[in-house]
Amino acid sequence: MAQHQEQHTIDVLLEETRKYPPPPAFVQQANVKDPAIYEEANRDPEQFWARAAEELHWFKRWDKVLEWQAPSAQWFVGGKLNVAYNCLDRHLATARKNKAALIFEGEPGDERVLTYQDLHREVCRFANGLKQLGVGKGDRVNLYMPMIPELVIAMLACARIGAPHSVVFGGFSADALRDRINDAQAKVLVTADGGWRRGGITQLKRAADEALRQCPTIEKCVVVKRTGHLGNDALQPGRDVWWHELVQSQPLECPAEPMEAEDVLYLLYTSGSTGKPKGTVHTTGGYLVGVYATTKWIFDLKEEDTFWCTADIGWVTGHSYVAYGPLANGATSLMYEGTPDYPQRDRWWAIVEKYRVNILYTAPTAIRSFMRWGEEYPMRHDMSSLRLLGTVGEPINPEAWVWYHKAIGGGRCPVVDTWWQTETGHILISPLPGITELKPGSATFAFPGIDADVVDDQGRSVPPGSGGYLVLRRPWPGMLRTIYGDPQRYVNQYWSRFPGVYFTGDGAKRDEEGYIWLLGRVDDVIKVSGHRLSTMEIESALVDHPSVAEAAAIGKGHQVKGEAVVAFVTLKEHIQSSPLLEENLKQHVVHKIGAIARPDDILFTAELPKTRSGKIMRRLLRDIAEGRVLGDTTTLADPGVVQSLKQRYGEEAEA
Numbered sequence: 001m002a003q004h005q006e007q008h009t010i011d012v013l014l015e016e017t018r019k020y021p022p023p024p025a026f027v028q029q030a031n032v033k034d035p036a037i038y039e040e041a042n043r044d045p046e047q048f049w050a051r052a053a054e055e056l057h058w059f060k061r062w063d064k065v066l067e068w069q070a071p072s073a074q075w076f077v078g079g080k081l082n083v084a085y086n087c088l089d090r091h092l093a094t095a096r097k098n099k100a101a102l103i104f105e106g107e108p109g110d111e112r113v114l115t116y117q118d119l120h121r122e123v124c125r126f127a128n129g130l131k132q133l134g135v136g137k138g139d140r141v142n143l144y145m146p147m148i149p150e151l152v153i154a155m156l157a158c159a160r161i162g163a164p165h166s167v168v169f170g171g172f173s174a175d176a177l178r179d180r181i182n183d184a185q186a187k188v189l190v191t192a193d194g195g196w197r198r199g200g201i202t203q204l205k206r207a208a209d210e211a212l213r214q215c216p217t218i219e220k221c222v223v224v225k226r227t228g229h230l231g232n233d234a235l236q237p238g239r240d241v242w243w244h245e246l247v248q249s250q251p252l253e254c255p256a257e258p259m260e261a262e263d264v265l266y267l268l269y270t271s272g273s274t275g276k277p278k279g280t281v282h283t284t285g286g287y288l289v290g291v292y293a294t295t296k297w298i299f300d301l302k303e304e305d306t307f308w309c310t311a312d313i314g315w316v317t318g319h320s321y322v323a324y325g326p327l328a329n330g331a332t333s334l335m336y337e338g339t340p341d342y343p344q345r346d347r348w349w350a351i352v353e354k355y356r357v358n359i360l361y362t363a364p365t366a367i368r369s370f371m372r373w374g375e376e377y378p379m380r381h382d383m384s385s386l387r388l389l390g391t392v393g394e395p396i397n398p399e400a401w402v403w404y405h406k407a408i409g410g411g412r413c414p415v416v417d418t419w420w421q422t423e424t425g426h427i428l429i430s431p432l433p434g435i436t437e438l439k440p441g442s443a444t445f446a447f448p449g450i451d452a453d454v455v456d457d458q459g460r461s462v463p464p465g466s467g468g469y470l471v472l473r474r475p476w477p478g479m480l481r482t483i484y485g486d487p488q489r490y491v492n493q494y495w496s497r498f499p500g501v502y503f504t505g506d507g508a509k510r511d512e513e514g515y516i517w518l519l520g521r522v523d524d525v526i527k528v529s530g531h532r533l534s535t536m537e538i539e540s541a542l543v544d545h546p547s548v549a550e551a552a553a554i555g556k557g558h559q560v561k562g563e564a565v566v567a568f569v570t571l572k573e574h575i576q577s578s579p580l581l582e583e584n585l586k587q588h589v590v591h592k593i594g595a596i597a598r599p600d601d602i603l604f605t606a607e608l609p610k611t612r613s614g615k616i617m618r619r620l621l622r623d624i625a626e627g628r629v630l631g632d633t634t635t636l637a638d639p640g641v642v643q644s645l646k647q648r649y650g651e652e653a654e655a
């Protein structure tokens with residue numbers, strides 16, 4: 001991040017002095033209200049996590065809580081358990097047997113409620129179906145699906161038989177899906193004919209077919225009939241099978257495979273600072289303990305709650321807080337298929353009212369959209385059931401935080417701003433709502449047992465009131481264990497900048513009272529509407545186009561999306577720029593990655609600003625896009641390039 005931008009963010013945040021102590025009525029009923037939890041956990045973090053682990057079901061108890069040889073962590077060594085067993089079977093002998101595990105609302109308004117027993121049965125049937133297709137322990141299964149119960153069923157079925165799943169967000173393109181399937185070398189793909197989105201159909205099967213033309217490891221493809229717009233002729237004989245036909249004659253029971261605590265539970269691809277997405281590897285025991293404990297304490301989860309995490313399961317937030325965290329706790333988790341503005345801009349609030357949602361967990365970008373649409377939409381509904389709100393995915397500006405607290409939470413609900421990453425598996429920095437005095441815009445403090453620090457270039461803790469890099473000094477149970485197929489990248493990316501310490505890639509500041517304020521990424525990762533993208537991925541997509549010689553992509557501040565993609569493009573000789581070409585290039589990025597990566601702006605330029613050694617100076621491009629005073633240009637090979645770009649960008653922005 002450019003230094004003056006960082007300074008500006010710090011200054012704005014420093015002006016934020018409002019504080020929100022936990023409301024007494026909330027404290028009274030809170031799961032955790034004794035601040036001693038922090039001290040206890042810090043004294044003996046392993047013991048702290050072990051106590052949480054004891055609340056789960058183990059086929060065999062662990063011999064050792066943690067085996068740590070930086071950067072390799074093993075948690076609950078020697079323990080055996082099954083995630084699906086913990087999310088399902090464990091509850092069946094209790095009053096939760098007939099409790100709603102999943103409440104689903106489709107975009108067209110259809111509803112489905114699956115009790116724990118229902119979910120158990122469906123998971124067993126699908127697990128048996130997967131076995132019939134030849135899936136065994138250790139085989140990877142790719143899931144490319146809409147937000148429907150079958151996605152959770154498929155994940156749990158994989159977990160049940162010990163087949164790691166790799167979910168690819170349904171908004172990714174065929175090319176992106178293909179690359180992720182091939183990297184994981186998956187054996188089976190589970191998809192759907194389509195999903196409902198803003199009244200239309202997302203063509204998942206069509207994209208899957210395109211991807212599978214170049215996925216030699218895929219043997220079978222299971223297709224859920226969701227939209228019903230495809231007939232049997234859409235199935236490729238020998239390869240494709242309808243979900244409903246696969247499960248119809250399967251036995252209702254399927255034994256849960258006792259897994260080693262360190263066996264892989266799932267892969268999840270995320271963008272890093274190169275063009276190639278990385279498959280984060282999450283394992284069984286530590287991950288489950290981490291999501292279980294954080295769900296229970298941060299969301300103050302109660303038996304009777306309806307918990308709604310609005311994230312798509314294609315992202316880690318959906319893995320941990322739509323599926324595994326709530327289900328491990330025996331909670332009721334709500335899933336909604338569609339967009340917030342269909343058929344009208346009050347859809348979410350209608351859902352909150354209809355199901356009496358108690359806990360709502362969403363992203364700042366959504367909150368900023370609602371804020372722009374106006375309070376009239378939430379005001380149409382009775383949202384008095386809400387008692388806790390959460391945010392995740394990007395820094396939340398204090399204005400949006402305060403609006404969320406008031407307009408959605410009626411001023412009575414604590415807001416937990418939770419910081420974590422695909423890599424961390426579960427929340428690591430967050431308030432505990434019965435204890436923490438909140439400051440809008442701050443994720444407040446590290447979760448008990450987590451050692452977060454803000455350090456300078458040399459890895460030294462910065463004094464209170466200053467900024468630096470956010471690092472984690474101790475391993476935690478849900479952390480990624482490696483990058484699939486690329487252990488060296490794991491070491492280089494996270495553990496080399498400061499040896500033995502996990503580097504998050506985020507800038508942060510700690511204030512005089514020890515509160516942590518996140519300032520955004522310091523690398524080439526950008527967050528567009530909370531979705532993680534790498535500038536290099538977008539650049540590779542652009543240079544893949546036959547007209548493009550060179551490209552540089554950056555994230556530019558955006559009022560609703562947080563960041564928007566802006567690309568600077570140099571065309572090949574004799575190619576003329578035109579509005580049509582600009583549109584084609586945007587479309588090309590959508591085709592290569594998905595609609596989330598579509599650049600807002602493309603600026604054609606004869607040259608890109610480079611150092612004398614040929615490195616593109618993205619920092620200066622960001623200054624240009626943001627309309628700021630240019631930072632240090634002394635290392636540029638040709639300072640004239642940025643001056644002319646700056647002038648042109650300014651002119652185009654005005655036009």
Ligand code: PRX
Pocket residue numbers: 270316317391392393394395396417418419420421422423443504505506518519520521527530531532
């Ligand atoms: O920059 C941080 C930002 O999101 C990044 C992780 O992105 P992803 O792996 O997609 O996971 C998002 C959901 C867990 C982080 O490096 N981020 C996440 N939560 C916050 C945040 N930035 C500020 N405040 C947060 N609460």
